Amino acid sequence: MTLDPMKQHADDENEIHDVAAFVDPARNVVTPVLQLSPELASQVVWAFARIVRAAHASRDARSPDLDGIIRAQEFEEGDVYMLEKPFDGYESSRYLMDFYDVTERRICSRMHLHTGTRFVRMMTGPDTTIRVGSLSPFIVTNVKGVTPFQPEQFEDLLPDLPDDIQCVRYNLIVPENSFVDMQIPRGVSHQFNAIGPNAVIDSVHPEESIEVFRERMSGFRMMAQTIFLTEDRPDVSSCTGSEA
DSSP states (O other), rough: OOOEEEEEEETTTTTTTOOOOOSSOOEEEEEEEEEEOOHHHHHHHHHHHHHHHHHHHTTTTOOOTTSSOOOOOEHHHSSEEEEEBTTTTTTOEEEEEEEOBHHOOOBOOOOEESSEHHHHHHEEETOOOEEEESSOOOOOOOOTOOHHHHHHHHEEOSOOOOOTTOOOEEEEEEEEEEEEEEETTOOOOOEEEEEESOOOEEEEETTTHHHHTTTSSSSSSSSGGGGSOOOSOOBTTHHSSSSO
């Protein structure tokens, strides 16, 4: 089945669609994986974060390779590094992301969607949680005797919308020292905000080459595979529940 492009302008890295007209085509599926001791969680998170930080300090990672791919990139939630890139016959890629701490930056990332499916493994260390949002309720895995915990969930209103528009936002909290997976179907809304300094994501983009071809993009740029649903990045209170 051939899917139509989602982008209005293929290479636009800040394309914004009308949130009032948006309806999620599916729902995000969340799977709690495990919880670790603070000591072990800290070691794991920082091992991944160091890879991203080394990449952003590397001239090679910040420059186009022979395929025109720049591995070290920036996203609204954090610095990213394309650990494994797609190639002919294998359209998938893998990214690591070192989260920004919203309490330091004083702003939150926006609600957005992607032009292809995503699989993300969120990992937190001590003194850090991740607030995940969507415009549709989450499906949360709960297999008796296997699933280690159920994350906190609550609802609020998506901030910074025009006065005549209201959108319910569904929120889920990844607790400290935890691994939580999320399967994101193509075009489904989501946002991530790390509250604290110790959080990373290990993500797989199963159809990155297909996305670039389908959207008629000129190259592999993560931000060009993103569509935002609000124009401005909201104040930190919108993703922490306080003035932090």
